[in-house]
Amino acid sequence: MxxxxxxxxxxxxxxxxxxxxxxxxxxxxxxxxxxxxxxxxxxxxxxxxxxxxxxxxxxxxxxxxxxxxxxxxxxxxxxxxxxxxxxxxxxxxxxxxxxxxxxxxxxxxxxxxxxxxxxxxxxxxxxxxxxxxxxxxxxxxxxxxxxxxxxxxxxxxxDPAQRSGPPDNSFLRRSNEPLRVRKMPAIVPRALVIGSSTGGPQALAVLFAGIKPLLPRVPVLVTQHMPPSFTTILAEHLGRVAGVPCHEPVDGEHIHAGTIYVAPGGKHMKVAQSAEGPVVRITDEPPVNFCKPAVDPLFYSARDLWGNHLLAVVLTGMGSDGARGALAIAEAGGAVIAQDEETSVVWGMPGATAHAGACSAILPLNSIAPQLVSIVTGERR
Missing domain, CATH: 3.40.50.2300 (Response regulator)
Structure with a gap:
């Protein structure tokens, strides 16, 4: 209708x-x-x-x-x-x-x-x-x-010929193959990166309401598929839920623990190392996986910056954006958690991440926050 x-x-x-x-x-x-x-x-x-x-x-x-x-x-x-x-x-x-x-x-x-x-x-x-x-x-x-x-x-x-970014999804396991879950790394992460799309704003609100104990310890960087203005309002909303500063960063902004950075609509958000420490990079490069902002650029750059001291979460969303980057994080020794199918509005992105063999856990939405808190605080469950 x-x-x-x-x-x-x-x-x-x-x-x-x-x-x-x-x-x-x-x-x-x-x-x-x-x-x-x-x-x-x-x-x-x-x-x-x-x-x-x-x-x-x-x-x-x-x-x-x-x-x-x-x-x-x-x-x-x-x-x-x-x-x-x-x-x-x-x-x-x-x-x-x-x-x-x-x-x-x-x-x-x-x-x-x-x-x-x-x-x-x-x-x-x-x-x-x-x-x-x-x-x-x-x-x-x-x-x-x-x-x-x-x-x-x-x-x-x-059609793959009209797609920005790699069109080949052969890195994904077949849907009828059993999912392989990795062992949860024992290293305490220095940053948390999150990717989401359809159903993501609601899932992010639930997640941030539950991870307040870890927010002073690490920076959090979020890529949510949304256009300009929408991401600005989303950041304001998430900041109220989390009780910490949350905004769209500018290029070159320094990254600090206790702050949430939301990728601005229509731009890609990456991270890089500067002489003074980690900074955000906002780029106007072509869409990736039809998305701008896309999750993969954030995940790949975070892997390059933090290596195995990185924790990634893939929440509900269409397509497979974030799955390649999540696999790169997992292969570098970082931890990846995906939302399960039952609680996802669309089990595209988290499903692709799970079928890529990147996950150390595949959890219902309400179980993700307690797991993140335990990982960041070092109190493993």
Whole structure:
């Protein structure tokens, strides 16, 4: 279901989705009220919800949608402003699973591939999750949708020839092979690095609420797949949860224990050694794994800087970003923990990390913080 008061947006987004194999647009509405009234009839797996609408905004409508259909996967879409970023983060705390920044104009909407790819990837990932959950609960599977004659846009855009960064995922074990877990290193880490994507803001809030005892001991660096403005608001939110300084760093900023550094949207965040100690490097290099910021650049550079004195966490998210960097950290003697499948919104990034053989532990979200505290404080469990 697509709920957006802009006719052009409803039309373009619906057309994109209808071109995808296995995806069906069951309804479009110009108002939240229309979508709510139609919810029981169409029972969508995924809702794309605009924030700014005249009759009822997305923040007000979201809890109503979730109360009428618990488990509905909601993607909040809004234009890129600070106010909308604040509202989007608010929606994530209310139960939305992801947020996207819409192009500012209809012209940009029709000419950009980035928003189209991001939207379709999320619909597929969250829709697949909803269908799998329904099957586990014994609900009938939806009827098959006839394949379309032209290739889906996700097949075109995910072609390795159009991908920034290494396209080969042969380093991953096959999904039917048993996961191999490494022994937890005994070395006390000097830094904590974290990567996340879809479902990440909610997971990060849970994580930071539980790791307060370790924060004065190490710096924490976070790459969350989000656009500019959204990462600024996310950093402010996480700082309030953690009770320590948390911000988007500038290039060359010195890294200190007791501070959380969040990669700015639209840039990559790395770390490096300077004459005065570790510093942040903010770069404008091409996307990696279609992502900017991406997790792999942070993980590789942290491995180079801290070696085996490094602790990495891969939380919920689509794709495999972070898996290569996590494997590099593990092979250098550092520790890697991934969120488990059951508690992940999407078990893409943590699943890829687990199948790469990088993990010393694969844990439910609520179990990760106690494990991190014990590792950093030296009180191993």
């Amino acid at each position: 697509v709920v957006d008061d802009a006719l052009v947006v409803r039309g373009i987004v619906s057309r994109w989705l209808q071109e995808e194999r296995g995806v069906e647009v069951v309804a479009t509405h110009r108002s939240a009220k229309g979508g709510l009234d139609d919810l029981f009839r169409v029972r969508p797996d995924v809702l794309i919800l605009d924030i700014e609408m005249p009759d009822m905004d997305g923040v007000t409508a979201l809890p109503l949608f979730l109360s009428k259909q618990p488990g509905l996967a909601v993607i909040v879409a809004s234009t890129l402003t600070r106010r909308n970023a604040e509202l989007s983060i608010r929606c994530l705390s209310l139960g939305a699973m992801d947020c996207l920044a819409k192009p500012q104009t209809s012209g940009e909407m029709t000419s950009t591939n980035d928003f189209r790819r991001e939207l379709i990837d999320r619909v597929r990932a969250l829709g697949g999750r909803a269908v799998a959950r329904a099957r586990r609960q014994g609900e009938p599977a939806p009827p098959p949708i006839a394949p379309r004659t032209r290739p889906a846009v996700s097949e075109v855009l995910n």
